[in-house]
Amino acid sequence: GPIGTEDILADMSEGDYMARARASIPLKRLGEPSEVAHLVCFLCSSASAFMTGECVALDGGASLIG
Numbered sequence: 001g002p003i004g005t006e007d008i009l010a011d012m013s014e015g016d017y018m019a020r021a022r023a024s025i026p027l028k029r030l031g032e033p034s035e036v037a038h039l040v041c042f043l044c045s046s047a048s049a050f051m052t053g054e055c056v057a058l059d060g061g062a063s064l065i066g
Helices: 005-010 016-024 033-044
Strands: none
Touching: none
16 A cells, blocks of 8 residues: 655645545555554564565555455
């Protein structure tokens, strides 16, 4: 899902695109870079040692609709 990085936020105003992006996400917000970092840390840790071949959706629930 869309992650609100400084580069993305600097290039896009709070206009129509951002409003449509937020509206299409069930959590009604962009993801935070720290949320991606938390997932990466989990996947790199022994806590995910038994996981294999997973696709992890980090999209605020957008993949559940549609």
